[in-house]
Amino acid sequence: MKDTTTIAAIATPLGNGAISIVRMSGDNALSIAAKLFKTSSLKDFNDAAPKQAYYGTFKNGKISDKCVAVYFKAPNSYTGENMVEFQCHGGVRLTSEVLRSLVDFGARPATKGEYTKRAFLNGKMTLADAEGVVDMINAESIAGLEASYRLMNGDIARTIDSIQDEIIDLISGLEASLDYPEELEEDVKRNGVDVIKNVHIELKNLLTSAKFGRYIKNGINVAIIGIPNIGKSSLLNALLKRDRAIVTDIAGTTRDTLEEKYEVEGIILNLIDTAGIRKRTDDIIEEIGVKKAVKVAKQADLVILLLDSTRAMNEEEKHLIETYSDKRLLKVYNKCDQGIHPSISKDDNIFISALTGEGIDALTKHIVDIFLDNHLDNTGNIITSERHVDAISRALDSIKSCNYSIEDAPIECTLVDLRNAYSSLGEITGKTASEDIIDRVFARFCVGK
Amino acid sequence: MTNFSEVLTNENNFSNISAKDNVFDTIVIGGGHAGVEAALATARKGHKTLLLTLSLDAIAFMACNPSIGGTAKGHLVREIDALGGEMGLNADRTALQLRMLNLGKGPAVHSLRGQADKIAYHHSMKNVIENEKNITILQSEASEILTRGGIVTGVKTTLGSIYYAPTVIVATGVYLDSDIIIGEWRDYTGPSGFKRATHLTKSILSLDIPVRRFKTGTPARVDKNSLDLSKMTVQNGDDKIYPFSFMTDGYIENKCPCYLTYTNEKTHKIITDNIHRSPLYNGSIKSTGPRYCPSIEDKVMRFADKSRHQLFIEPESLLTNEMYVQGMSSSMPHDVQLLMYRSVEGMENVKIMRYAYAIEYDCIDSLSLLPTLSAKHIKGLYFAGQVNGSSGYEEAAAQGLMAGINAALYLEGSEPFVLGRDEAYIGVLIDDLVTKGTNEPYRMMTARAEYRLNLRQENADVRLTPKGYGIGLVTEERYSRYLKRKNAIEDIESKLSRSISPKEYGALFTAKGENIPTNGLTYEDMLKRSNITAGDLTEYFDELSSLDKRAFAEVETRIKYKGYLDKQNANIKEFKKLEERLLPDDFDYLSLEGLRLEARQKLDKIRPRSLGQASRISGVSPADITVLMICLFKMKGD
DSSP states (O other): OOOOSOEEEEOSOSSSOSEEEEEEESTTHHHHHHHHEEETTOSOGGGOOTTOEEEEEEEETTEEEEEEEEEEOTTSSSSSSOEEEEEEEOOHHHHHHHHHHHHHTTOEEOOTTHHHHHHHHTTOSOHHHHHHHHHHHHHHHHHHHHHHHHHSOHHHHHHHHHHHHHHHHHHHHHHHHHHOTTTOOSOHHHHHHHHHHHHHHHHHHHHHHHHHHHHHTTOEEEEEEOSTTSSHHHHHHHHHTSOOSOOOSSTTOOOSOEEEEEEETTEEEEEEEOOOOOSOOSOHHHHHHHHHHHHHHHHOSEEEEEEETTSOOOHHHHHHHHHTTTSOEEEEEEOGGGOOOTTSOSSSOEEOOTTTOTTHHHHHHHHHHHHHTTTOOOSOOHHHHHHHHHHHHHHHHHHHHHHHHHHHSOHHHHHHHHHHHHHHHHHHHOOOSHHHHHHHHHHHOOOOO | OHHHHHHHHHOGGGGGOOSGGGBOSEEEEOOSHHHHHHHHHHHHTTOOEEEEESOGGGTTOOOSOSEEEOTTHHHHHHHHHHTTOSHHHHHHHTEEEEEEETTTSOGGGOEEEEEEOHHHHHHHHHHHHHTOTTEEEEEOOEEEEEEETTEEEEEEETTSOEEEOSEEEEOOTTOBTOEEEETTEEEOOOGGGOOOBOSHHHHHHHTTOOEEEEEEEEOOEEEGGGSOGGGSEEEOOOSSOOOSOTTOOSOOOOOOOEEEEEOOHHHHHHHHHTGGGOTTTSSSOOSBOOTTSOOHHHHHHHTTTOSOOEEEEEEOOTTOOEEEEETOOOOSOHHHHHHHHHTSTTOTTOOEEEOOEEEEEEEEOGGGBOTTSBBSSSBTEEEOGGGGTBOSHHHHHHHHHHHHHHHHHHHTTOOOOOOOTTTOHHHHHHHIIIIIOOSSOBOOOGGGOTTTTTOOGGGHHHHHHHHHHHHTOSOHHHHHHHHHHHHHHHHHHHHHTOEEOHHHHHHHHHHHTOOOOSSOEEHHHHHHSTTOOHHHHHHHOGGGTTSOHHHHHHHHHHHHTHHHHHHHHHHHHHHHHHHTSBOOTTOOOTTOTTSOHHHHHHHHHHOOSBHHHHHTSTTOOHHHHHHHHHHHHHHHHO
8 A cells, every 4th residue: 555644746946956855744754765765874764863964875776866865853844744855966857756766665746735735734834824825725726636637738638538438437337237236238247358458558558658758858868879880970960950970981980979959849859879889899988988878778768779771680789689678679770772681671670871861750750659659748747747657557556456356356346446446547637436437327228127 | 402492481382282292302204214214213212203194004105116125225224224223124024035136246235135015014114103102193294394593393284283392304205296197197196196295395495495306206016917927037035045134033935926027129119109198208297307217218218229128027015916017117198008018028918007107296405404414504303215305215214214313312412423435325325415415316326335345234233233222222132133243253253363284174175176285274364265165164174164154254255355345444544534524513614715616605505514525525626625624724723
């Protein structure tokens, strides 16, 4: 069970400032922090002294940041509850990853005004301040859930709507079979297996896209990799439609990574040209470049592996595909103006010529499509979307449990999960189940004496 | 009651009262399923109760189907029984057969349904109230509810008599200004030819309680001798199922079968050919009918692709040949009805004894009630049953019981008794009525109970009997039965926590095709497996063989459901956080600047008891609730 009493939020304005503050409030603030933050001055951050700044490392999987953490013990904190503040390096991406880590470990993204509300409820504010809180929350209620919902990308809104629709259709069928066992002739349970599988896939996709949504504001990092002299820098120039990188036919010309922003259909692509990757190099500077290229590619959202269309893939290139098997990887064949080797399938590969510009627009469109197809939430409201991600993953958990229960447990048990899934999504759309279910039962089934 | 005594002494008429005959603690208007439970509850709690009825022959009369229970309704009956009500006992006394619905599903949705002998049911219940020493029964039509300064003082009848009481419970069912409609013909009577009540609506309106018009219907009653039952499927009751009441010992004898037949394309053609003559379709009935109780013309018109609809032929009583045709309620003209009914297999020569009819009646807007079922602005005035816009005997009885309990508690100066949505179907029913209101006659459904895994028929006693005992309605005998059962359950639970070795359980696992683990297992662990049942355990293990079967089944349910009960309990915990934050009765919502106007108006109208109830009002948003929460806190601080 997720702990709902501990909340987390980014306290400083979003943007690329030097320092950002992420804070947490609630019973488990300290224990969640201790799981993620290590400092050399303490064995365990659970033993932290209140109001003291600790320098250490915030680490969760790939994210790692040197930062300062301060623990405030209830009631001597802003909210009057246990609080932990992380002063980490600025930058939207890092800050929101820190927030997401706290959520992964049991905190809930705070709603607007929740800190102030808690502060007031715990007697930390005066009456005059409280009036302000009422106004603020009220302002939110007018803009409210629905407004932020409408502001969301139309695709996401429609997808969640239609998922909720599928769920409630199934709920109403199952409910009808419980309330009208003698009258309902349709086999509603059998069809449920398929519906649940569908919804499961849809929610998973949604979650993936929601995660991508977080990157949108800062751009999608696209790393171009390949063995030396395959035309990576030419591709960068072709995509940018100007000469940014130095292009020669000497292998290993690019020694450092080059990064360029490039906007297409409202989406920012951070194109990263890397040094050609080869196993052995005598040049120390080139070797550093290669190492950096590997690292950059590992962190990118999308990796373009550039290949030569006039020959079959070599061992080194096959190795690269394996190295990046956990990444979203696009195989692009350069030099298509010089012909296509018979071993290369024309169907699922992309062919370009960085030299003539052939296929470049198609490649750009392809990259954008990969992300647009995932219904990117490009409104960029990271806190809101953090809450949405949270709601969607809870819905997904409930649906996962349905996968099992629809086969093996009684209908009323599956309904517990289905209703939980519906109400989790309802936190985004504002739609609640109660009357909807009854309405559907009678709209869809001929039941009643 | 000080207020009431003042009224009595100041009342001019009081000097004319020659005897104390005219003074009661409670007056119940109406002797239907709600009225009798209400009267029994106040009387059993020691309050002098007057029961006014339009007809003594209509006491606890089953005006529609001759059955009690069914999905969700069976749960209500068990709950009424667990709290010390009468419906379950009376249904058991007069049952013709019992069936357990939903046996193919989990125990939370098993629902008991019983055919009741409607004549016996009426007689038996009439007998119970006649022999209740604190009840006075009088056949007389109430014409006016008397109030003074916002408190109820009594009831006036059409004969001009005045009866005084500090509490009045209105349980008038569908009798207020009711019309019976059969095709083009409209008659001004109550159901089944009984007299209707023509004065009380005006009195209710004058108390500023909004009145609406609802519609419902009933099928024809046909002569059993005119049916070819051999063409129908016989439906017998189930053997050996536990009856409605926790007080009834043994099993109910199967006295009489029901029969199943179907409408067909011919029936549907007769209906579509004559649809212009249906008052529901030609506009002469404008009131709201229930979706869950559609007339046959509704079913045929709305679900045109269905080639047949089920009809259950149910016995009305062992004392009559009248049979009830469930599934074929209608307001078609009588000649069309005869054609329709005769088109059904087995009913080719049917003789209709009473035609199907629709009935329109006045009821109140249940949003004008508190969760105690008391009118919001008149102290001592309660409403229960179909007059609140509900439908069904069980829904009525449940409200009657709760109104009776709360009237009694009010008389005693005690805290009101309100059941939560997580505690009982009764709680869901009343909360829906007073929080969301209803635009059609409200029927209980398991789908409405979001915490239904906890609200099982079989644990109704565990959930509610201690509460009923605390209130004083549950007898010592019932309470000691409950304690015995509770102890049996706890005893079994502790027995099942014992761990035994693979050697001991090997035989069972082999027989069930389960892999045998190397470690010891508790009986509880074994029961968690889907294909091992309590029955298997009793069969294989001597120390479990003599356990109380019914208590063991309850423990089995708790174990098998555990994962889901845990999920539901987590939801309940969230729900309770808001439910336990009570709002003051006199909260001034209208001047609460922080709230949106719509929320202010809704809250002012409904006057929720708790933040939780407030959150279920349509038009009140989560942000409104936060504002309320802050205001509550501020008030405490001041």
